[in-house]
Amino acid sequence: MDYKKKLEELRNKIDQIDEQILRLLNERAKLAQEVGHIKKEHNLPIYVPSREKAIFERLEKLNAELGEIFPTDAVKPVFREIISACRSTEESIKVAYLGPRATFTHQAAIKHFGQAVEHIPVSTIKDVFEEIVKEKADFGVVPVENTIEGIVNYTLDLLVDYPLKITGEVILEISLHLMGINPDVREIVRVYSHRHALAECRDWLRENLPNAQLIEVESTAKAAEMAKDDYESAAVASEAAADIYGLHIIERKIDRHIHNFTRFLVIGTQIPNRTGNDKTTFIFSVKNEVGALYKTLEPLYRHGINMTKIESRPSKKEAWDYIFFTDIEGHIQDERVEKALKELEEISPFFKILGSYPKAH
């Protein structure tokens, strides 16, 4: 058979499979709608992260058994969008994030909820919290720490002050690219970006664009927007920003750090159910006496709970008084976590659970 005929035959088969997939997607959405009706009748939350996580894990395992001709790495992104779209037929979820569009926080929001939610860009981290408290958003996404820049203290402070819960976490690899409408790097005289992004790309910029003026703007997304109409300008930003603003990537990954990751928190009003692979975050203070921190944390040790992080911040109530942000493995619905935290609460002058949520992938 000549190759053209063979190609046509194969493409016809692909068309048939695509149609089958689409029919099945419609059947799936119909079932999700029925689930949605039952959940509304019984006042249950529409978004159920534990169920979504179980679906991803089951399908990734099945895909490995099926021989992985379809890459296992693609299973979660594909099903994330399928679930996101099915969920949107039950109810539209509103997600506030630190904008504008195409920031890394926007990407984190998409990675967590999929595209089919109402994304609400706001201009400060505090506004993300405010949108939820004012019931304009159901969830929010904020950055909390970066492997190079460290902790975003402001996010921690807001978690103490607001009556909200951490409902999830997202870890994103940060890759910074040089982009513009002019693909010729020699003609670039201005480079826009966020202060941190310029710092991370300093070596590359010094070597390759020693005479360019480096201009700080509020976000990498804003930088891309600034570069989109100017032939002599470039931006240091994400791939998503290049897509949204129609920029050409002049040079990929110009940041010098190989391990550049940012962790984002998803915040909401309710603690999601346990998935079996969860994390709990809480804050506490200690009495001003010898061995206080040791004694306060002792219940964790006694109940065999792994503490994965502890971070101190000034309490801002008294000078030299601190609160401790702590992450442990497990969910508050796990018996030993519940017991240990109860004991810890009894010892601490101040104690608050900030959330129990599925660990990021």
Ligand SMILES: O=C(O)C(=O)C[C@]1(C(=O)O)C=C[C@@H](O)C=C1
């Ligand atoms: O199982 C549910 O509760 C559903 O609403 C269905 C579904 C899905 O599409 O699979 C959608 C949203 C939920 O977050 C979890 C799962």
